[in-house]
Amino acid sequence: MDDSLPLESPSLSRRQFLNFLTGATVAATAGSALYATGKFFIPPAETTGGAILAKDILGNPIPATQITAEAPGTRALVAGLAGEPTYLIVKDDNTVDTVGIVDNCTHLGCTFPWNPTDQQFQCPCHGSLYAPDGSVVRGPAPLPLKIVHVAVVNNSILISPWTETDPRTREKPWWV
Incomplete structure (x- = not known):
């Protein structure tokens, strides 16, 4: 019997990691642009x-x-x-x-x-x-x-x- 630990493949491959990083960057950029656009079009709070x-x-x-x-x-x-x-x-x-x-x-x-x-x-x-x-x-x-x-x-x-x-x-x- 072999008592060594099996080597498992990593949970994220390099391609998956780069895809995740690209998606997160695009989402953050789009989110900040949408927030700024929303603040521009929503009038100031009125009483x-x-x-x-x-x-x-x-x-x-x-x-x-x-x-x-x-x-x-x-x-x-x-x-x-x-x-x-x-x-x-x-x-x-x-x-x-x-x-x-x-x-x-x-x-x-x-x-x-x-x-x-x-x-x-x-x-x-x-x-x-x-x-x-x-x-x-x-x-x-x-x-x-x-x-x-x-x-x-x-x-x-x-x-x-x-x-x-x-x-x-x-x-x-x-x-x-």
């Missing part, structure tokens, strides 16, 4: 009334305490509706104002900074100037800046579309 959470440049929700920690009168830039850059205003009582101003020039759609020294928004492209409430001080911008509703609920900042009468012009908003 009641079409409001969305204010987010930072990386897409992370911004807590209200982060904005209210700034000095009164500060304009904080966040990603608002449809990812549009939106200025939130810190009021004198260290709360967030209920009106946000969208950072898109009504002349050619440029983004622009808030100038705290002059207390106005200044578009560097063609020289349009806007008052602190977003109304036009000097053209060529033909219309006031778009505004949005801002609400703070449980330390979350919710931004929703402004569809009522524009308080600056007393007319129907041009963006509706």
Whole structure:
């Protein structure tokens, strides 16, 4: 009798291993591409009334305490509706104002900074100037800046579309 152990063939041949490795690579690549495509086509999570959470440049929700920690009168830039850059205003009582101003020039759609020294928004492209409430001080911008509703609920900042009468012009908003 032979007491030696029989040599069994390995459970995976080289061909089977390479086929498995190729299949896993294809599946991982396709899965990540499908995930990214799905995230692109699925709209952001909404709350009641079409409001969305204010987010930072990386897409992370911004807590209200982060904005209210700034000095009164500060304009904080966040990603608002449809990812549009939106200025939130810190009021004198260290709360967030209920009106946000969208950072898109009504002349050619440029983004622009808030100038705290002059207390106005200044578009560097063609020289349009806007008052602190977003109304036009000097053209060529033909219309006031778009505004949005801002609400703070449980330390979350919710931004929703402004569809009522524009308080600056007393007319129907041009963006509706």
